[in-house]
Amino acid sequence: MAAFELPAISPQLVLGLTALAVLAYDSVYPESDNRNVLAGLTTIGALATIGVTVFFLAEGVGLERPLEAIGGQIVVDGMSLFFTFVIASVVAMVSVASYDYLRGHEYQAEYYGLVLMAALGMTLMASANSLATAFVALELASLPSYALVSFLKRDQGSVEAGLKYFLIGALSSAIFAYGISLVYGATGSLMLADVAAAVADASAFAGLLGVGVLMVLGGFAFKTASVPFHFWAPEAYEGAPAPISALISSASKAAGFVLAFRVFVEAFPIADLAGMGVDWVIAVQILAVVTMTLGNFAAATQDRVKRMLAYSSIGHAGYALIGLAALTGGNDSIVLGASMMHLLVYGFMNTGAFLFVALVEYWGIGRTFEDYNGLATQAPVASVAMTIFMFSLAGLPIGGGFISKYFLFLGAVGAGFWWLAAVGAVNSALSLYYYSRVVKALWIEEPAGDLTVDGYPTGLYVALLVAAIGTVVLLPLFQPVAETAVQAANVLFA
């Protein structure tokens, strides 16, 4: 017994306290645009969260048996720590990049405060152990996101994106809440473990429960930008400030997934539900196939880079859904773990890609593929980083994306769902087409007119390089990630 023990929810506490510190600074110095303090505080908070999380994981917290807090409403286990690490890493990169992106912008403190609050919501989603906490955490993550998407108040696209995001978000929240109430009606509890216990003998309410489960699934589809609640994603990602697009498409998506993993595995055990005709695995399989195919085909037809990335993000949600779709095949820990690994790698490579877009927006160069022509002549280092992100997203073996996709597809095949892996592999091969368009524009096409870039902003470059190094290093040093993910998945199934 150690003399002093950190509370189980330390990562969340660190994020929350940092948010309060930012707001406190704002109330002492309102209208301050001291970027050093604000971005610095946010980054330190995110790094401290990473530190605590890694320390917990290294000490084996929650990897053998989950810890509970606040009367069991919150759980801290390998999975929640794993995703807290992903979310905090993305927040750290985003806040470093925002240092330059928000140059000369008003409402800086609000921005960082909202980012931290959203991050807190996301990490709580990773730890939610009851449907009530899940809903509250999801709203805590969503509400700041709506505001952040429309942060560029004088930009029509940004405001419109925020409104669309908010309307679809409100609708799906309503559906989610209604689903929760149906589940409560059928099982009499909101705690995941109690729901699971009640599901086992709730055959009388199978219909009610089934509708509830489907509606809850809809709520997750919204948060992860999966079909059929994906419509907001292209607009929101495109209209939002690019660092916020990175935050939403990487961290927020990961948070949606971890909540879905936990709720479906813990509260709705497929073994019991399939018996009463509520086979959600089949529903997720359909969602996975449709999501990855739709995302990839739509991405291939875009002519603006950010929008292409938005659709590619939908495609990757489809890959990550394999983690739930390939359950029941006797390979559960591996597929779920593979999905977690993919979301971690994705956190680096996708954030990096959006931050490159942020860099281009910072320079005021246009948004289409043609506008990117010849950028490598001006910014070779950033272009190398972007090339790494693109090829790694496509699954070529120069980054961790290759190995995480390999485990996803291998896991699906091992579980007997070879067709799921086949659809994924075909989509992945197709994706090389549109990712390589960016690379081609950067390196091979001639710039139109005289292309000049306006300085090399330190913050954005640091964030880009961190993302690039993270993506590459994850290829040779994947073992700890893979081990932790599978161990964490094991705890969930135990």
Add this chain to the structure above:
Amino acid sequence: MLIEAILAITLVGAAAVLLTPDRLAPKLALAISGLPLLGSLWMWAGFDGRGNALLGGRLAYETQVPWLTLGAYDLSWHVGVDGISLPLVVLTTILTTLAILSAWTPVDERQSQFYGLMLFIEAALLGVFVALDFFVWFVFWEAVLIPMYFMIAIWGGPRRRYAAIKFFVYTNVASLVMFIGFIALVFGLGGEVTSFDLPEIADALRTGSPDAFWWIDGPTLKAAAFAAMFFGFGVKVPIVPLHTWLPDAHVEAPTPGSVILAGVLLKMGTYALLRFNFTMLADVAQAWAQPIALIAVASVIYGAMLALAQQDLKRIVAYSSISSMGYVILGLVAYSTYGLGGATFQMISHGLLSGLMFMAVGVIYNAAHTRMVGDLSGLADRMPLTAGLFVAGAFGYMGLPLMSGFAGELFVFLGSFDAFPGSVVYTTAAMFGIVIVAGYLLFAMQRSLFGEYRVDTDYDVGRAAFHDVFPLLVAILLIVALGVAPDLFFGMIRDAVNPIVAMVGGGA
């Protein structure tokens, strides 16, 4: 650790060259490429491997450390060389250094990027030849494509974008088919293998055979995997009719890119065929010896005929590669010491010869700014040394005794003559390929190099710079050295292919 050191130096050197100013990049890249070259010669001098890497032989410079242990299959960083891979490693380092030198004149923009990519390609190629774990191997295999795509697309000729994308799509689709074929085969082996270690898989395939995988039964799975991998590697080699990417890529690529493409990249295909199809699935290969030999002969003859029809010197050399790689396939399918060994020797020999020819064509183009045979005449007057080296290389190509081409082709023919029923027909037919080679090379040389000097160009055609001719000289010396003393490599090659021959019960 020597292999890791060589790979690390090459990779770090590539990054360093990328970051140096254009002015210094050529010299720095040359200096850095000397380090892996020395390293590979050191490896050659101290080589103590025995037997075949996949058939229980003792590997030289071997390391194996776990990489990923998850799921049913372990992945490990497993590298090492045997008598087949070491000559290819040496070929890669020599040709890269020569190619870098040959780039000094033609490449005049974005130099640090160009030379950085050259070193990246070298590292990836070395990785392909030393890797003994399927995943490590595949990572390097795919990693070769990316820098080569850029090299063609940025520094290539007028149709570079089309050629680059064609090269990338063709070889990437081929990789995917091969990958699926191999993975299905490993899955079919079920519990007999617990890793993607190539020696282990080869062993499992030798002692057991794959079970049914889904609805495919074992023997069908083996045959299907063989076909998928033969297709995948066949694109790389390339064999007729999968060769159509080659003339575009080789012609549009800048000279040093063509040297690497023809000299080493094609050998990735034949090397992989030898390792995967012809060693792991030897029984399928033997059962299909007739159609494979037919493909080999078709490549030899058809490739040579295509070369005969070209007007562009670079295209002639490019198509002649298809023909030469046909001999390699013929040697492989013969399953005799001279057949397999000759095929491997021919890989080295053709690497040097095609590198020499592409560099010679490059030197001529640098001076005359045209490569069309019809526009050139009497170049030997103005560029006697270059022309002489071109002629020497061409004779090497035609198989002049005491040059490496002769040794390679002789071994292949000796090995394949009575290797299997009907092989005498294929061998005889393939020998006629040499006649066609002699035809188009002599004709092209006579028209472009000899006769009265008459070149329709505004450029002043004169003697090439020393650093342009020097790589040609080195290449021709190596070609003669290998022709006079094939045992520089053939000894270790023979030692490494003999276990394969013994396994299938073939002859000498």
